[in-house]
Amino acid sequence: MSHRQMHRGGARHAAGFTLIELIVVIVVLGLLAGLVAPQIFGRVSEAKAVTARSQLELIGAALDGYRLDTGTYPTTAQGLNALLTRPTESPVPSQWRGPYLRKQVPLDPWGRAYIYVYPGVRNPSGFDLSSLGRDGQVGGENEDADVIGQ
Numbered sequence: 001m002s003h004r005q006m007h008r009g010g011a012r013h014a015a016g017f018t019l020i021e022l023i024v025v026i027v028v029l030g031l032l033a034g035l036v037a038p039q040i041f042g043r044v045s046e047a048k049a050v051t052a053r054s055q056l057e058l059i060g061a062a063l064d065g066y067r068l069d070t071g072t073y074p075t076t077a078q079g080l081n082a083l084l085t086r087p088t089e090s091p092v093p094s095q096w097r098g099p100y101l102r103k104q105v106p107l108d109p110w111g112r113a114y115i116y117v118y119p120g121v122r123n124p125s126g127f128d129l130s131s132l133g134r135d136g137q138v139g140g141e142n143e144d145a146d147v148i149g150q
Helices: 003-015 019-070
Strands: 116-119 126-132
Touching: 019 126
Parallel strands: none
Antiparallel strands: 116 126
16 A cells, blocks of 8 residues: 555545544533523523513503503503503593503513502502513512512
8 A cells, every 4th residue: 555545545534523523522512501501591581580670660660650640540450551541441530641651561571461450469559560470370489489560
């Protein structure tokens, strides 16, 4: 076998990967994904809670604007839709100058309506505004914790 033939054969062998090398790379990538994925998914749930708090603040500011114009917050029955259209049920506000939101009242980051109560249970002189978190149940911890406005 000439030097040229050996070099060609050796180059062909060095250009590919062995099955063992591929398995090692796949295992390493799997381990990295296993370590990184929980960190990323933890950030997603944290971002949803931050989004909910931000939306609650914006809705709360719109409710305060409604109160400045009408003298009171919308009733629980009138709900958050009173921020978009003049309520037709009693007490009908005479000084309604809305809409108080530019867009429809958003759903919480988990796809459910925010809970609005006036007068509030936690805040008897104002309103309660909250989201039940990921699980949609009262209470909970971490991702399932309620997000409470004001």
